[in-house]
Amino acid sequence: MLRRALICLFALLPFAAARADSGPAPAEIKIGHLHASSGAYASISMPVYTALKMWVDQTNASGGAFVKAYNKKIPLKLISYDDQSSTATAATLYNQLITQDKVDMLVSDSGSVLTSVAVPIAKEHKMFLFDPTGTGAPFFVDNPYIALIADPVSTIWPKYIADFLNDDGVKAGIKRVAILYSTNDFTGTQANAVRGFIKNAGKLDIVYDQGVPTNTSNYTVLINNIAAANPDAVITLGYTGNDIAFLRNLQDSGQKFRFLFSIYPGIETATLLKNVGADGLNGLFTYVTSAAYEYKPEVGMNLEQFREAFEKVGPASGVEFGFNAIAGYTVALVLQETLAHADALDQESLKKAVFGLSGKLKTLDGTFELDEHGAQIGEITPLGQIHKDGKNVKLTVVYPHELATGQADLSGK
Amino acid sequence: MLIGAVLSGLIFGLYFTLVGLGLNLVFGVMRIVNLAHGDFLMLGAFAAFWAFHLFGLHPLVAAAAVLVVFVVIGLPLYYLVVPRLQQARDAEMLSIILFFGLAQMIEAATTIAFGTSERSIPGRVLGTGPVMLLGQRLPSAWVFGAAVSAVAVAGVYLYLYQTRLGRLTRAVMVSRDEALATGIDVHRVSAIAFGIGIGLAGIAGVFAPFMLGSVTPAIGPEINVAAFAVIVVGTLGNPLGTVLGGIVYGVSLMLMQTYLSSWANLLPNLLLIAVLLTRPEGLLGRKVRRA
Structure with missing residues (x-):
C-alpha cells in the first residue's frame, strides 16, 4: 500500500512542480506599451497603438488570450502611456511600466527614435522587449532582450x-x-x-x-x-x-x-x-x-479583413490605415502566439517562445523570422x-x- | 550654390518674419511671452486646410478671414488673461507658464479633434511650376508667402506709424506706466495689439502648409523656437526689427543646409546664444527697440 502511494506521489511530482513554478493564474496579463498621441512620431505611433488596442478589446470580448502556462484564457490589460514623442518622457514611462506597473510583456513605442530609449532600460531590467518598428541596427548588438517584430532591420531594408x-x-x-x-x-x-x-x-x-x-x-x-x-x-x-x-x-x-x-x-x-x-x-x-502586397496569413486576419476591422476604429480617432496599423496588428499576433506557446510568463520563457515562432509564424505581414540577435529578417520589403x-x-x-x-x-x- | 542659398534664404526668411512678427508685437506692447504663438499659427494652418478642402477657399481669402476671426478671438482672450497676469510681480515669467499651459491645451484639443496625421494644401493653388529669379528656381508658394509677409510688415508699419491707435501703441511700448499716467486706455490699446499679434500668427499659419510641407497639431513648439530666434536676433520688442531677424535666420538656415546640412537644426539655438552673448539688445539695438 505504502509502495503504491509512493509511486503515485513520484508520478504526480513533475505536475506539482510545474504548478509550483507557474503559481496561481494571474487575473490578467499586463501588456505595457507607450504611444505618442502628439509630436513628431504621432503619425507612425498612433496606428500601432490603435491596432494593438483593437486586438486587446477583441481578445477580451472572447474571454481573453489563451495562456499555455496556465492552460486557460486570461484577460489582457493594456497599459499604454503617452510619451508625446519625447524620448525623455518615454524613458521615465518605460521605467514606470517595468518597476511600478510590473507589466508581464513590454512593447516599445514605434520607430527607432522612441525605441532607442527603451532598449537600454529593458536590458538593464532583464525585460524582454517586443520592438514593433524600431529597426536601428545598434539595438541588436550585444542585447539578448529584444526582438524586432514587424519591420526588417534597417540594414537589410535598402x-x-x-x-x-x-x-x-x-x-x-x-x-x-x-x-x-x-x-x-x-x-x-x-x-x-x-x-x-x-x-x-x-x-x-x-x-x-x-x-x-x-x-x-x-x-x-x-x-x-x-x-x-x-x-x-x-x-x-x-x-x-x-x-x-x-x-x-x-x-x-x-x-x-x-x-x-x-x-x-x-x-x-x-x-x-x-x-x-x-x-x-x-x-x-x-x-x-x-x-x-498580400501575404497569405496562417494566423490572424488577412489584409482585407484587417483593413475592414481597422477602418471601424481608426478613423474615429483620426488614425488612417497604413503599414503601421499592420505593424501594430503583427505585434498583437506575436504577443498572442507567445502567450500560447510560452511555458511560463517569466522573461526567459517569453523570449524562448518568441524565438520559437521564428520562421514558423506567417501573418499578413509575411513570415516572422528572427536572426540570432533578435533582428527581423523575414518580413522583407x-x-x-x-x-x-x-x-x-x-x-x-x-x-x-x-x-x-x-x-x-x-x-x- | 551660394547664390541659390542666399536667395532662397531671403525669401524663406521673409516668411519667418511673418512668423515672428505677432510674437514680437505682443512682447513689445505687453512685455509678456506668448508661448502659445506657435499653436495659434497651427490653428491658422488648420483653418486654411479646412477652408480649402470644405469650401475650396483660396489661401489668400482664408488669410483675410483668419485675420478677422483671430483678432476677434484675441480681444476677449486678452481681457481674460493679460490684465490679471500683469498684476503679478513677475508677469513676464508667469506669462511663460500660463501660455505654455494654453499651448498644451490647444495642441491636445486639436489632436483630439483632427488626429495626428500630416495635412497640407496642394501647392498648385498658389501657382504651378517654379519662379525663376536670378537664374534660381524658387517655389511659387514661397514667393507668395514672402509677398504676404511683406504686405503684413507694411501693414504693421502703417498701423504703428500712420494711425492714432498706432501712436498710442508705441507710447505703451515705450512706457506702460507713463502711458497710463497720460490717460491712454492701455488695456484697449494692448487688447488690439494682442488681437493683431494672434491674427498675424494665424496668417503665417495659412501659408505654413506650403512653407513647411505639411502641418500637424504638434508643430507649435518648433515654430516657437524659430520665432524666438528671429525676434531676439532682430531685437526683442521691436516688431520691425523682426524683418532683419527673419532674413538673418532664413539666409543662415539655407547656408547651413548647403554647407553643414547635418547641423542645420542647431541654427536657431546658435543664433540665440550668439546674439545674447555679443549683442543682447538685438542687432538693431535699444534705440529702435524703444520705438
Missing part, C-alpha cells in the same frame, strides 16, 4: 534598392547616385547600408551624400544642390513629414530625376497621397510593404514603383525579379 540600381539601373544607363537622409537611427542606418552596398558593388558613383536633421521641413535648397550634382538616381531616406516636404518641394521646383526613391509613399500611402497628390507620387520608387491611376495610385513590385508584378520605368516622368 538591399533591394542597391541591388536594383547595381543590376537593372546600370543596364539602363544609371551611373550617378545622390543620397539624402535624415540623421536618426532608422534612416541613418539605412543610409549607411545602401552606401555600403553601392560602394561594394563598385558600379555606381555617389555624387551627393548628405544628412539633414529629422525635423527638416524645407528641401528647396537641398533639391537645387542635389540637381547641381547631376545624379541619375536620388535616394531620400526620411520620416513621413520629411517625405511630404521633399516631394512637395520637388514638385514646386520642377526638377526631375530618372530614379527617385522615398520610403513612406509605400508605407503610409494614404497620407502621402493626400498631401502630395497622385501627380507628385507618379513614377516614384518606394518600399512595398504588406499594406500593398521589395522595391516597388508607384503609378498614377486617376486620382489614386497603384504600386507595382519591380524588384527582386521573382516577386515582380511589373517592369520598372526609368524615364523619370
Whole structure:
C-alpha cells in the first residue's frame, strides 16, 4: 500500500512542480506599451497603438488570450502611456511600466527614435522587449532582450534598392547616385547600408551624400544642390513629414530625376497621397510593404479583413490605415502566439517562445523570422514603383525579379 | 550654390518674419511671452486646410478671414488673461507658464479633434511650376508667402506709424506706466495689439502648409523656437526689427543646409546664444527697440 502511494506521489511530482513554478493564474496579463498621441512620431505611433488596442478589446470580448502556462484564457490589460514623442518622457514611462506597473510583456513605442530609449532600460531590467518598428541596427548588438517584430532591420531594408540600381539601373544607363537622409537611427542606418552596398558593388558613383536633421521641413535648397550634382538616381531616406516636404518641394521646383526613391509613399500611402497628390507620387520608387502586397496569413486576419476591422476604429480617432496599423496588428499576433506557446510568463520563457515562432509564424505581414540577435529578417520589403491611376495610385513590385508584378520605368516622368 | 542659398534664404526668411512678427508685437506692447504663438499659427494652418478642402477657399481669402476671426478671438482672450497676469510681480515669467499651459491645451484639443496625421494644401493653388529669379528656381508658394509677409510688415508699419491707435501703441511700448499716467486706455490699446499679434500668427499659419510641407497639431513648439530666434536676433520688442531677424535666420538656415546640412537644426539655438552673448539688445539695438 505504502509502495503504491509512493509511486503515485513520484508520478504526480513533475505536475506539482510545474504548478509550483507557474503559481496561481494571474487575473490578467499586463501588456505595457507607450504611444505618442502628439509630436513628431504621432503619425507612425498612433496606428500601432490603435491596432494593438483593437486586438486587446477583441481578445477580451472572447474571454481573453489563451495562456499555455496556465492552460486557460486570461484577460489582457493594456497599459499604454503617452510619451508625446519625447524620448525623455518615454524613458521615465518605460521605467514606470517595468518597476511600478510590473507589466508581464513590454512593447516599445514605434520607430527607432522612441525605441532607442527603451532598449537600454529593458536590458538593464532583464525585460524582454517586443520592438514593433524600431529597426536601428545598434539595438541588436550585444542585447539578448529584444526582438524586432514587424519591420526588417534597417540594414537589410535598402538591399533591394542597391541591388536594383547595381543590376537593372546600370543596364539602363544609371551611373550617378545622390543620397539624402535624415540623421536618426532608422534612416541613418539605412543610409549607411545602401552606401555600403553601392560602394561594394563598385558600379555606381555617389555624387551627393548628405544628412539633414529629422525635423527638416524645407528641401528647396537641398533639391537645387542635389540637381547641381547631376545624379541619375536620388535616394531620400526620411520620416513621413520629411517625405511630404521633399516631394512637395520637388514638385514646386520642377526638377526631375530618372530614379527617385522615398520610403513612406509605400508605407503610409494614404497620407502621402493626400498631401502630395497622385501627380507628385507618379513614377516614384518606394518600399512595398504588406499594406500593398498580400501575404497569405496562417494566423490572424488577412489584409482585407484587417483593413475592414481597422477602418471601424481608426478613423474615429483620426488614425488612417497604413503599414503601421499592420505593424501594430503583427505585434498583437506575436504577443498572442507567445502567450500560447510560452511555458511560463517569466522573461526567459517569453523570449524562448518568441524565438520559437521564428520562421514558423506567417501573418499578413509575411513570415516572422528572427536572426540570432533578435533582428527581423523575414518580413522583407521589395522595391516597388508607384503609378498614377486617376486620382489614386497603384504600386507595382519591380524588384527582386521573382516577386515582380511589373517592369520598372526609368524615364523619370 | 551660394547664390541659390542666399536667395532662397531671403525669401524663406521673409516668411519667418511673418512668423515672428505677432510674437514680437505682443512682447513689445505687453512685455509678456506668448508661448502659445506657435499653436495659434497651427490653428491658422488648420483653418486654411479646412477652408480649402470644405469650401475650396483660396489661401489668400482664408488669410483675410483668419485675420478677422483671430483678432476677434484675441480681444476677449486678452481681457481674460493679460490684465490679471500683469498684476503679478513677475508677469513676464508667469506669462511663460500660463501660455505654455494654453499651448498644451490647444495642441491636445486639436489632436483630439483632427488626429495626428500630416495635412497640407496642394501647392498648385498658389501657382504651378517654379519662379525663376536670378537664374534660381524658387517655389511659387514661397514667393507668395514672402509677398504676404511683406504686405503684413507694411501693414504693421502703417498701423504703428500712420494711425492714432498706432501712436498710442508705441507710447505703451515705450512706457506702460507713463502711458497710463497720460490717460491712454492701455488695456484697449494692448487688447488690439494682442488681437493683431494672434491674427498675424494665424496668417503665417495659412501659408505654413506650403512653407513647411505639411502641418500637424504638434508643430507649435518648433515654430516657437524659430520665432524666438528671429525676434531676439532682430531685437526683442521691436516688431520691425523682426524683418532683419527673419532674413538673418532664413539666409543662415539655407547656408547651413548647403554647407553643414547635418547641423542645420542647431541654427536657431546658435543664433540665440550668439546674439545674447555679443549683442543682447538685438542687432538693431535699444534705440529702435524703444520705438
